[in-house]
Amino acid sequence: MSEFSITSTDFKEGEEIPKKFGYKFENKQPNIEVDNVPENASSIALIMDDPDAMAAVGKIWVHWLVFGSNESKKFPNGNLRREGKTDFGELGYGGPAPPNGRHTYIFKAYALDITPDLKKGYSKQELEDAMKGHIITESKLTGTFTS
Numbered sequence: 001m002s003e004f005s006i007t008s009t010d011f012k013e014g015e016e017i018p019k020k021f022g023y024k025f026e027n028k029q030p031n032i033e034v035d036n037v038p039e040n041a042s043s044i045a046l047i048m049d050d051p052d053a054m055a056a057v058g059k060i061w062v063h064w065l066v067f068g069s070n071e072s073k074k075f076p077n078g079n080l081r082r083e084g085k086t087d088f089g090e091l092g093y094g095g096p097a098p099p100n101g102r103h104t105y106i107f108k109a110y111a112l113d114i115t116p117d118l119k120k121g122y123s124k125q126e127l128e129d130a131m132k133g134h135i136i137t138e139s140k141l142t143g144t145f146t147s
Helices: 053-057 124-131
Strands: 005-008 032-035 043-050 061-069 102-112 135-146
Touching: 005 102, 005 135, 032 102, 043 124, 061 102, 061 124
Parallel strands: none
Antiparallel strands: 005 032, 043 061, 043 102, 102 135
16 A cells, blocks of 8 residues: 655655745645545645744744644645634635745644644644544655745
8 A cells, every 4th residue: 555645736855835825925734635545534634834943033933833633635625624723813825924044844744633622723732632642643844945
């Protein structure tokens, strides 16, 4: 069986993320797909963050938190889609917005054996706590962005 993977039709692994997906531009949500979801997965969770922000703002900046059912490889499209709050203080996708230079953005997908019991607007910490002991497999996709 092939490995669980996360890809985008909008940019390839390690490439520059197009400007239209930037927070200060169109803030469009990129097309994200997961492949080879394990049959025993109840849900798929996605965390997008910017570890390079640590040097500029003193923390890893959270850009997107979402989970949903695993019924579609286009992610996240499931009936159970539930979004968390970004470090912009908003629900849903918050695109790249590096305060300085080029930053690397990491999209991490997790196949879970549960569907987290979290209310809309949850934090990254709450999602990570809910996922503990329930991650079947995970994969990541990286892209770069310069404002």
